[in-house]
Amino acid sequence: MIAKVVSSAVLGIEAYLVDVEIDLAKGLPAFNLVGLPDAAVKEARERVRAAIKNSAFQFPVKRITANLAPADIKKEGAAYDLPIAIGILAAQGIVEEESLKDYVVVGELSLTGELRSIKGALPMAIQAKEEGKVGIILPPSNAKEAAVVEGIEVIPVNSLLETIDFLNNNEIKNRIDVNYRLDLEPDYKVDFAEVKGQAAAKRALEIAAAGGHNVIMIGPPGSGKTMLARRIPTILPNLSLDEAIELTKIHSILGLLSTDEALISRRPFRSPHHTTSNAGMIGGGRIPQPGEVSLSHHGVLFLDELPEFNRNVLEVLRQPLEANEVTISRSLTTLTYPANIMLVAAMNPCPCGFFGDASQKCSCSHYQVERYLNKVSGPLLDRIDIHIEVPRLDPDVLASSPTGESSAEIRSRVNQVRQIQQQRFEGEEINCNAEMSGKLLEEHCNLTKEGQKLLRSAIERLNLSARAYDRILKLGRTIADLDNESMIEVDHIAEAIQYRDLDRKLFVS
Ligand SMILES: Nc1ncnc2c1ncn2[C@@H]1O[C@H](COP(=O)(O)OP(=O)(O)OP(=O)(O)O)[C@@H](O)[C@H]1O
Ligand SMILES: [Mg+2]
Numbered sequence: 173m174i175a176k177v178v179s180s181a182v183l184g185i186e187a188y189l190v191d192v193e194i195d196l197a198k199g200l201p202a203f204n205l206v207g208l209p210d211a212a213v214k215e216a217r218e219r220v221r222a223a224i225k226n227s228a229f230q231f232p233v234k235r236i237t238a239n240l241a242p243a244d245i246k247k248e249g250a251a252y253d254l255p256i257a258i259g260i261l262a263a264q265g266i267v268e269e270e271s272l273k274d275y276v277v278v279g280e281l282s283l284t285g286e287l288r289s290i291k292g293a294l295p296m297a298i299q300a301k302e303e304g305k306v307g308i309i310l311p312p313s314n315a316k317e318a319a320v321v322e323g324i325e326v327i328p329v330n331s332l333l334e335t336i337d338f339l340n341n342n343e344i345k346n347r348i349d350v351n352y353r354l355d356l357e358p359d360y361k362v363d364f365a366e367v368k369g370q371a372a373a374k375r376a377l378e379i380a381a382a383g384g385h386n387v388i389m390i391g392p393p394g395s396g397k398t399m400l401a402r403r404i405p406t407i408l409p410n411l412s413l414d415e416a417i418e419l420t421k422i423h424s425i426l427g428l429l430s431t432d433e434a435l436i437s438r439r440p441f442r443s444p445h446h447t448t449s450n451a452g453m454i455g456g457g458r459i460p461q462p463g464e465v466s467l468s469h470h471g472v473l474f475l476d477e478l479p480e481f482n483r484n485v486l487e488v489l490r491q492p493l494e495a496n497e498v499t500i501s502r503s504l505t506t507l508t509y510p511a512n513i514m515l516v517a518a519m520n521p522c523p524c525g526f527f528g529d530a531s532q533k534c535s536c537s538h539y540q541v542e543r544y545l546n547k548v549s550g551p552l553l554d555r556i557d558i559h560i561e562v563p564r565l566d567p568d569v570l571a572s573s574p575t576g577e578s579s580a581e582i583r584s585r586v587n588q589v590r591q592i593q594q595q596r597f598e599g600e601e602i603n604c605n606a607e608m609s610g611k612l613l614e615e616h617c618n619l620t621k622e623g624q625k626l627l628r629s630a631i632e633r634l635n636l637s638a639r640a641y642d643r644i645l646k647l648g649r650t651i652a653d654l655d656n657e658s659m660i661e662v663d664h665i666a667e668a669i670q671y672r673d674l675d676r677k678l679f680v681s
Contacts, residue, residue, distance in 0.1 A: 175262035175269060179240075179255040180276050180299060180308075181247055182292035184507040185421045185462075187299035189276065191241045192252060194259030199235035205256075207240030209247045216250065220257045222283035227332045232264055246504055248459060251290040254279035254309075257332055258339070271339050274306035275327070285332035289313035291427035294420055297321040309335060316434040317424055320417065358438040360406040365578040366399075369569040373400055376560045376671060378582050381407045382589040383650030384604030386493070386515040386555055388478070391562030392532070393525045397518040400562065401474045404516060405439035406579035408471070409587050415470045418510060422462050422469060440471030446480035453485050454492060455509055460500035465492045465511040478519040479547035486552050489515070493555045515556065519548070529564065557606055557643045558671045589653045605650045609642070617645040622662035630669050644668045 173196045181190045203217045224231050238256050240247050255277040261267045278296060280288040293314035298321050300308045307325030308318055315328035329335045337343060364374060373389065373396075380387045381404060389397045411419065420436045423429050429436075444453065444464045455463035465473060475481060492498040492511040499508045521527040522541040527534040536544075593604055596616060602608065608616065619627065631641060647668035648660040655664065 173263040175259045175267075175272070177255040177259045177262065177272055178276050178305070179252055179278055180292075180296040181245070181251070182295050182425050183245060183459075183505070185295060185418075185425060185509060187292060187295040188242075188245075189299065189303055190247065190252070191239075192255040192259050193239040193241065194256065194263045195237045195239075196232055196260070196263045197235045197237070201233045201235065203236045203238075205238045205240070207238075207243040207247065208245065209240060209252075210249075212250050213240070213247050213252055216253045216256055216281075219250070219253050219281045219283060220260065223253070223281040223285040223332050224257055224260065226283060227285040227336075229261060229266060232260065236260065246459060249291060250280035250288070251278040251292075253281035254287065254332070254335060257281060258335060261336065267336055268340050271342065275339075276300040276305050276308045277310075277335070278308070279311045279329070279335075281332060287311040287330060287332075287335075289427065289431070292425040293318045294320065294417070294424040294429075297324055297326065298417075298421075300324055309338065313431040316432060317420065317429050320420070320435050358410060360403075360438060360579070362403050363406060363579045364403050364582055365576055366574055367396060367403065367576060368572065368574045369565050369576075370396055370400065370562065371576070373560055373562050374576060374582075376558055377404055378407065378586065379647065379650050379654065379671075380404070380514070380516075380558050381582075382586045382654055383557075383593070383646065384514060384606040385557035385647065385650065386517075386606070387558045387560065388517040388519070388553070388556045389560050389562045390519055390521050392529050392564050393520060395562045395564045397562050398474075398476055401443075401472070401476070401516045401518060402441060403579065404472050404514065405441045407582045407586055408439050408514070409583070409590050411437060411439060411470060419470050422466050422509065426461060426467075428467075438471075440468045441474060442468040442471070443474040443476055446475075446477055446482075448481070448485060450485055450488050454488050454498045454511075455500045455507075456502070458502060459504055460502050460507045460509075462509045463498075465489065465498055465513055466509040468513045469510050470512055471514070472516050473513045475515070475517045478517040479544055483547065483549060486549060490551060490555065517556065521545075528561075531564065554639055557647055560671065585654060588656075589650065592653050592656075605646050605653070608646055608649070613642060613645055617649050617660060618658070619648070619660045619665065620662060623648070623660050623665045626662050626665050627669075630665075634669075634672075636672070640672055644672060647671055 175194045177192045179190045179192050180187050205214055221231050258267055258277055262269050278290050280290055289311045293310055294317045297308050297318035301321055301324040307327050309327045309329055312328035315326050319326045391397055416435050442464050453464050455461055496512040497508055498511045522534055522536040523544050524535045526532045527541050648664045651664040651667050652660045
C-alpha cells in the first residue's frame with residue numbers, strides 16, 4: 173500500500189514541492205524516514221504516531237517507510253508532520269487518495285493532533301500556485317500570509333481530524349476569513365513633523381531618500397541622530413506589491429510574521445546592536461538563514477554608534493552594499509538572499525561625543541579622537557555618499573514646538589525624483605542615482621559651465637580623490653532632480669560638495 177501526499181519545502185526564499193511517499197509493508201513494525209531529513213524531521217515519527225492515536229485512529233502495526241523526495245535536498249523543520257500523517261492514513265484507506273494530488277499539505281502536529289504554525293507559508297503558496305495546485309492546506313496561523321497569493325485556495329485547518337474531514341468531504345470547518353486583501357498604505361507611527369529644527373539634516377535625508385544614497389550622521393549625544401534615522405522609512409516611496417511580497421517572503425521563512433499580518437506594508441527599519449556577529453548581520457547557519465541586511469531589504473539598515481561595531485562585521489557589509497544581495501556559502505549549500513538596503517549610520521565624533529561642539533568642551537586627546545574615527549574603515553565610508561553633521565539643538569528651538577514639514581510632504585517630492593530616475597534608468601540594471609557608475613555617470617551627469625568650474629576648483633582646493641569626485645557627481649544629479657533640472661548647476665554642485673565636508677574635517681579620504 174503506497175500513498176503520496178504533496179508537501180513543500182523552502183530553500184533560500186523560494187519553495188519547491190516535496191513528495192511525501194508512504195509505504196506500508198508487512199514485517200516487523202517499524203517507522204523509517206528517508207530522503208535527507210534533519211533531526212526535527214526525524215522527530216516527526218513520534219509526533220505523527222501520537223497525533224494519529226490521539227485522533228482516535230489506529231496507528232498501523234506495519235513496516236512504515238516515509239520517503240521525502242527529491243532526496244538530494246536537506247529537509248528541515250516540522251512542516252512534514254501533517255503530510256506524513258495524512259499519507260499513513262491514506263495508505264490505510266482512511267483518507268481519500270483522489271483529492272490528495274490537488275493540494276499541498278504542510279503543518280506541524282502537536283501530540284493531540286492540533287496544528288502548529290510553520291515557516292515559509294508565503295513562498296510555499298506561491299510555488300503551489302505555479303505548479304498548478306488547487307489549494308494549500310496549512311495551519312490557521314499561516315493562512316493570512318498564504319492568502320496574499322491570488323488564484324490559489326487557502327485551507328486553514330486546526331487539526332489532523334479537520335484535515336481528514338476536508339480531504340474526504342471537501343468541507344472546511346472553522347473557516348477563517350482569508351479574503352484579506354492588501355492595504356499597502358503604511359502606518360509608520362513616527363513622522364518628520366515631530367523633529368524640531370535640524371533643517372540641514374532633514375534636507376540631506378530627503379536627498380538621500382530621493383537618490384537612494386547611504387548616509388552617515390555625526391554629532392554629539394542627544395542631538396537627534398537616532399530620532400532622524402527612525403523617520404527615514406516614512407519618506408521613502410511606498411512599497412510596490414512585488415517589493416512587499418519579496419520582503420514578506422524573507423520574514424515568512426524565518427517565521428517572523430504575526431498571525432494577522434498578511435503582507436508587510438511598511439519599509440523595514442532595522443537597528444541591530446553593535447555586538448551583532450557576522451552571521452547575524454549578513455545571515456548564516458548550517459543551512460544559511462537571512463540576516464539583518466536581508467531583513468531590512470527595501471528599507472533602512474541603521475547602524476547606530478558605528479565605531480562600536482566589530483570591524484569584521486562592517487567589512488562583510490561591503491558585498492551586499494555592492495550587489496544588493498548577499499551570498500552565503502556553507503558546507504551544505506550556498507544561498508543568495510536579496511539585500512537592497514539604504515545604509516544609515518550614526519556616530520559621535522569622539523569617545524566623549526563633544527569634539528567640535530560649540531557649547532561643550534571635548535575631553536578627549538587628539539590620539540583618542542583619531543583612534544575612535546579609525547575604527548570605521550575607509551572602504552565602508554566609500555560606500556556612504558552623504559556625510560552630515562547633526563549639531564545639538566539650540567535651547568530655544570528645543571523648547572519651541574516643532575514647525576517642520578510632515579513626512580507625507582517630503583515623500584511626495586521623493587516620489588517625483590524616483591519617477592525621474594525610473595525613466596532615466598529604463599532598461600538598465602539599476603534604479604537609483606546612487607547606483608550609477610562609469611558610463612552612466614558620464615551619460616547622465618551633465619554639468620553647466622559654472623558647475624564644471626566649481627567642481628574643478630573644489631577638486632584642487634580640497635584635494636578630492638577620484639571616488640569623492642564620482643560621489644559629488646551622483647549627489648549633484650539627485651539634487652538637480654529635486655529641482656527638476658536636467659543639467660547639474662553650480663548650486664547643486666555646491667550643495668553636493670558640502671556633504672563631503674566631514675570627510676576632510678574628520679576622516680582622511
Ligand atoms: N530635533 C529634535 N526634535 C525633537 N526632539 C529631539 C530632537 N533632537 C533630540 N530630541 C529628543 O532627544 C532625544 C534623544 O535624541 P536621540 O536619541 O535621537 O539622540 P542621538 O543623537 O541619537 O544621541 P546619541 O549620540 O546619544 O545616540 C530624542 O528621543 C528626542 O526626544
Ligand atoms: Mg542615538
